[in-house]
Amino acid sequence: MSILNFFRYISLRHIRFQKTQSIVVLLSICLGIATIVSITIVNRSVLYSYEDTFNKMLGRSSLQISGPETGFPENLVDKVLKVPGVEYAAPVIETQGILIGAKEHSIMILGVDVLQDNQIRDYSISGESADIPDPLLFLAKPGSILIPRSLAESEKIEIDQDVQIQTVYGIQKFRVRGLLNPEGPAKAVGGNIAVMDIFAAQMAFGKEARIDRIDIGLYRGTDIEEVQHHLEKTIPQGYKITTPAGRTKQVQKILSSMQSNIDLIGYISIIVGMYLIYNAVSITVVRRKKEIGILRALGATRSQIIKTFLGEHIIIATVASALGVALGILFAKAAVGAVGEIISSMYMRTSVSEIKIYWADIFSGFAAGILATLIASLIPAFSTANITPILAIRSVPYSEEKMLTARTVRMVSILLVFLSIVLLIFYKATKFFPVFHNKSIIFLSVTAILVGISLSTTDFLRWVLTFFQRFILPLFSGSPRLAGLNLQKNISRNAVAVAAVFYSIAIFVSSAGFMYSIKESILSYTDSVVRGDILVTSGHPLSVGSQNIPMPVELGKEIEKIPGVLSADPFRKTYIDYSGKRVVLLTVDVARRLEYSPFMFAQGTHDEMVKLLPHNDAAVVSEGFASHFNVVPGDTITLSTPQGPVPFHVVAIIVDYMSDVGSVLVDIDTYQRHWGDMLAETFSVRVKPGESINTVQEAIMKKFGANRKLFVLSGREFKEESRKLIDQTFIMHYAVNIISMIIACFGIIVALLASVLERTREIGILRSIGMLRSQVSRVVMLESVILGISGGVLGSLTGVLLGWISLDGFYRVDYGASIAYYIPYMYVIWAIIISAGLATLAGLYPAHRAAKTNIVEALNYE
Amino acid sequence: MIELKEVSKTYTQGIKNIPVLHNISISIKLGEFVSIMGPSGSGKSTLLNLIGGIDQPTSGEIFINSKPLHGxxxxxxxxxxRKHVGYIFQFFNLLPILSAMENVGLPLLLEGIPLSKIKSKVETLLQKVGLEGRMEHRPEQLSGGEMQRVAIARSLITDPEVLLADEPTGNLDSRSSEEIFNMLKKLNAEGQTIIMVTHDSKAADCGTRLITIKDGFLASDKKLKEVRA
Known part of the structure; x- marks a missing residue:
C-alpha cells in the first residue's frame, strides 16, 4: 500500500517534472522494442504467408510427393495410386508465369487434373455460371484458365477475355473462362494465380510428360505413417514425401539463415537501450540523492526506495513498451512488402502484403521492454541502499555509489575479452574440437568481446581525455578546458554514454565489414565467372524463381544465328534435395564455357574440370557444399534425379556464392540426360571481335522481344544489377543499424543533460563572472563530441575485428573460405564522422539548456 | 524518556579515524525542551543525529522510551x-516536487495511508503553523520562514515522542526566527519533547535545559534557569 503512495507522490511527480529525461528514456526503450517487434512480425508474416499459400495450394491432401525442381515423370502417379490406403493422387504443375497487361505481373501457374482436383482443392465461381457444379470443367477447352476475381478486378479482365502470359515458349494467349471466388487456391500468393489444365501447363511451361508434385488423399482412418512407409518403398530414392507441417519446417529453415543476422542487430539495439536505461537510472540516483536522504530520514525503508526506483522505470517501460509494440507494428507494415519481395527474389515466391500479428509476439515484445528495463535498473536502484540519511543531510559532495569498483569492472572486462579469444581458438581448431565449430560459439565470442570492451570504456575515455588535455587543449584557450575537466569528474557515467555509442558503431562497422567483404567477394567472383558480353534472360537476370521463366535450350541456337554472335551458352540453375538440404544445381556447357570464363578453384584444376566433366557423371562442388557435407575431390556424391539416385564423381571444389547451403555443377549434357530438362535460364552470349555489343543486343531484342519478355543486358549492366541486388539484400541491416545509433544518441543526451543539471550552480558562477552563453554552449557541445568520437573510435576498431569474426563464423562456414575480409576503411571513416555528427546533434539540446541557465536561480541552486 | 549511555562516535576518512563524540551520557525526560549548544564542529549535530536514529553510534547505547536505537x-x-521522531532541519529538506500539504503528510504517506485520510490532520497542522492559505504551494513558492513552518508541521504529523531541531533558524531572518521560536515554545508548552541544536544563545533560551558540547565531550548539562541565574 505504502509503495502506491510512493509511486503516486514521488515517482509520477518525477516522471512529470523531468519530462525531457523521461521522454528520452521512453523513446529509447520504445525504439528498441519497436525494432524487435517489427522484425518478429515481419518474420511471422512472411512465414504465415508461406504457410497460408501451402495450405491453400495443398487443400485436403495428407501427403505430397515432390522431386527435383525440373519435374519428374507423370507415370509415377499410377504407382502411387496402387499403394494401400491412397484414395487419390492428384498430379500438379506449380510454376511461374508473367501476366502481361498494362503492367507485368508475376503469377503462379497451377496446372491440375480437371477431373479429380476438386477432391483436394476447393474452387467456386459466382455470377452467371455459378450453377456449374465444378468450375474446373471450364478448363477442358484448350487454352483456358481460371483466375481469382480479385486479380481480374485489379487487372480489369473480364470473362471470356484473352490474356497474355509469358511461358517457357514465349508469350501465349489464354482465355479466362471463369472468375474464382476468394477461397482455396484462389487466395494463395495474394490471389496472383492462374489455374489451368495440367496438360496445357505441361505444354506451355516445358514440362511435357512431367509433373512437379503429387498431392495424395488417403482413405478415412488410414495411418499416414504407414502409407508414407509404403510410398518410400514404391517410389525411387531421392523423392521427398512430406506432410504440410514438414513443408512449413523447410521454409522456416530457409528463412532462418537470412533472418538470424537481422535478429542479432535487433537485440544489440536492445542492449544499447539497456545501457541508456542503466545510465538514466544511475543519473537519477545521483541527482536525487538528497531526496533519498530526506525520505530515509523521514522513515522510508531501503526496500521502499529501491522499489520506487525500479517502479518508476517500470512505469516508463510499460508506456514505452506499449508504444514500442505499436510502432513496431507500423514499422512491420511499412517493411513487410519490401522484405517479402527480397525473399521472393532470393528464395521463393510469396506475396506478403499484410502483416500477421500474434498475441504471443506482442506480449513477448512488451515483456522484453519491461525485462530489459528491470535488468538495466537493478544495479543503480540497489545502489540507493547505500545512501544513508546522514550522507544526504550532511550535504556531502556527491560521489556515485558504486556496487562495482573500477578494479572489478576492469577484471570482468579482461576476462570477457579473454573468454572471447578462447572461444575463437576453440572454433578455429576444427580438427581438435569439431563440436565447437558452430555459429553459437561465434555468437558467444562476439557477445563476450562486445560486453568486455564496452566495460573498458571508462579507461578508454580516461586515455582520450589525457590525449585531449595533452595534445588538443594547447590549441585552444579558455572554456574548452572545462569540457575535459567536466567529463573527468563523472567519468564512469560518461563512459556509459560512450559505451552506448560504442555498441552502435561497433555493430555498424562490423555489419559494414562483412557486407562489404561479401559484396566485394561476390563482385570479384562475378567478374571472374561472368565473361559473356551479353546475358539474355526472360526474367530479372538475378532472380531465382519468381520472375525468371526459363527458355528452351534450343533458343541458344537461334541466338547464334544472329549476325555478330559468336556463341550463346546456356546456363541452368535449379534446386535439388541433398541430404535433406536444398542445394543449388548449376549447369553449363563446361567445355565451351571454360574456354572464356574460368572458374575460381579452391581445390582441383581447370584442366581436370574440362577433361572429366563433359558427358560424364562427374561434378564439381562449391566450398560451402564441401564444408557442409564434408566432401573432397575424389569422393562420390549421390544426387537425386527424376530417374532415381545417380552417383557423381567429385572432380574439384570451386568458389561459388549462389547458395548458403552449397552448390553442385554438372555439364549440361549430363544434366539433360539425367534430369530430362531442356531449359535454360540464361544465355551467355559472346560477340564476335569487332562487332558492337549494342548492335547485337538490339538485334536479339528485335528478333525475340516481340514473342517473349526478354532481358538483354551487357556484362557491365549485369554486374551493376548484381551490385544493386546485394545492396537490396542488406537494406534491413542498415535500417536496424540506424535505429541503434539513434538510441545511442539518446544515451549522449541523457548523460549531458544530467551533467548540465548537476553543474547548474557551477554554470551560474561562471556566467556571473563573465562567461558568455555561447561559451557555455560550446563547452557542452565539445563534451558531446568528445563522448561521440570516443565511442566512435573504440566502436570502429572493435567493429573491424567483429566484422572479421562474423564473416568467418556466419558466412565462411556457409559460402566457403575464399570470401576475403576487406577492412571497410571508408565505413570506418564514416562511422567516426557519423558518431561525431550524431554527438553534435545530441549535444544541441543540453547545450541550449546550459546556455539559458538563469544566473540568480543557479547561484541559489542547492 | 530518552537515554544515552556512554555514546561515542568516530568517523573514518580514508585510513584516518576522526573521533567526534566521546562517552556522552544524557537522560532527557518527556516534556523537556533541551537546547544543545557548542562551537562549530563540536559534535552537537552528530549527537542530534544519533538521538534521531539518522546515524548510529560507534559505541554506547541509545533508548527512546526504552526502545533501543543501537545495534x-x-x-x-x-x-x-518514521513513527517516534520528528525532525526539523536547518535547510528545511522539503521535497520540491510535492506541495506543502503533501510534504507535511509525507511520513504518513510512507506508511501507506492515503492523503484523503490524513487531509484534515495535515490541514490542522498547517493552520497551526499559520499556513492555511499555502497548502497547495510548492516549496519554491514559499519563503524561508514558511518552508520551515511546513517542516515543523511535517515533523508533528506522526505525533512523535520527540522533536529534533537542527539549527532550525540558521537559515532564516530574525523575524522568521522569532516566529519559529514562539512556535517551538508553544509546542513544548503543550507537552511536546523538543531537542534543539543551536549556536545562537537567544535560540537556546527557548528551552528549559541547556547541554553544552565541546570537542566531542559533554561540557555541561544544566537547567536553563541555573545557567541564567
Missing part, C-alpha cells in the same frame, strides 16, 4: 524514525 536493523531504525 538494530536498518528497517527497525527507520520505522522508529
Amino acid at each position: 538494530i536493523k536498518d528497517d527497525e531504525l527507520t520505522l522508529i524514525r
